[in-house]
Amino acid sequence: MTTLSDTLFTSTLNAIYSGELAPGDEVNEAALAGRFGVSRGPVREAVRRLQGIGLVSREPYMRATVVRLTATQVRELFEMREALEGMACRLAAQRMSDAEQERVAADLDAARAARLAARKSRARAPDFDFHERIIRASGNARITNTLCGDLYHVLRVYRRRSGAVPERSDEAHAEHWQILRALRARDGELAESLMRAHIARAAVKVTERLHALDGRRR
């Protein structure tokens, strides 16, 4: 059984994803309630959950707003991701089954092929999330929840607004393979540093892009 709060949480999340609720916008409980045809109770809970994962900022009696990520917050996000995904990668090196490694390898190749095909046909390739697969293979539910739950949502909103960084996809693919090799060699130490470096590079790209956008916006 799923409750209204859950539904509203997802719906509101989607509204944020789609840009309907843009960063900086006010989140009005009554308005949301009216829009979804429910009372304010479930809406409140949904908004509180969004606040919990840091997508919405709110203080008592103040209107809630969709969080607007500053350059500092983006940096913090990536630092945290680097720490956690690095650790997840190290753990995955120890705990991932051989079979799962092979599956990820196959999917990684398939995703690349699909991306190349899509590039020609201008279609959008289904995104295969290498990172998520590794994280889930870490065997650490708490880290997985933090990364695939909280951080993922925040990053996704940000990514949506800043756009993807397509020119990095080839590089990224190479780095993914490198990480996978370390995993197969069961070298946790190496896998961790590769993943951290991989994320740090992504952070640099994203930061550059953020600055470019900021420049254009103002």
Place this chain on the structure above:
Amino acid sequence: MTTLSDTLFTSTLNAIYSGELAPGDEVNEAALAGRFGVSRGPVREAVRRLQGIGLVSREPYMRATVVRLTATQVRELFEMREALEGMACRLAAQRMSDAEQERVAADLDAARAARLAARKSRARAPDFDFHERIIRASGNARITNTLCGDLYHVLRVYRRRSGAVPERSDEAHAEHWQILRALRARDGELAESLMRAHIARAAVKVTERLHALDGRRR
């Protein structure tokens, strides 16, 4: 202005800390509401927040219970802490001011002296939290919130129940100094590995203790 929800969150947290609400206990919204003389609304929000930080587990229409940490979950907690505190320590090495380093050094010594005195007089030494100081010096609000907010609460409940590990305090003090030296040398790499090793050692101790307790309990 502080709301009832906030108050209730803190109160309930304290009830859990004090053992009044022990792991495995059911958390009855109406009962809590009655006890604090408020309606169920604020209680719900407080319980949801506790659920958010992983202290209470709940599914729709099911009674909420105070989370009972299994050995696996303790391991996961420490793995996450190792990753985040390691990163925080690395960042602190770069960002901590010289003045703050000196203050922490002074407090570290003072705390040790107080502990020795307390040992003689059987009093309880005020705990100076070296870890928290380092974390806050990392300059990363997100990591700080996760460690000092969410994880801290969970760990604290656990610590309360398993008891401290006094014989490690001398060791820990030495390790803290070692970390501080790395911070002073602005050696982020070293500071991070020292902190990770420090936490890993604590994890081993806690795990041993947990097994011992488990053995006695059943």
Place this chain on the structure above:
DNA sequence: GCGACCCAATGTGTTGACACTTGATCGATG
């Protein structure tokens, strides 16, 4: 006796109304 089914009792999910806080508008005043 044993198991499946039904049914209250308990507790959570949801609602609409009311109380309080905040920020802004508007007018009086130095």
Place this chain on the structure above:
DNA sequence: CATCGATCAAGTGTCAACACATTGGGTCGC
């Protein structure tokens, strides 16, 4: 004309009642 203070609307916080799901126990058929 600027500034301060009262007033007011909009929005959040809280409440008490109602609707629904789950659970445990009793009853009936086998």
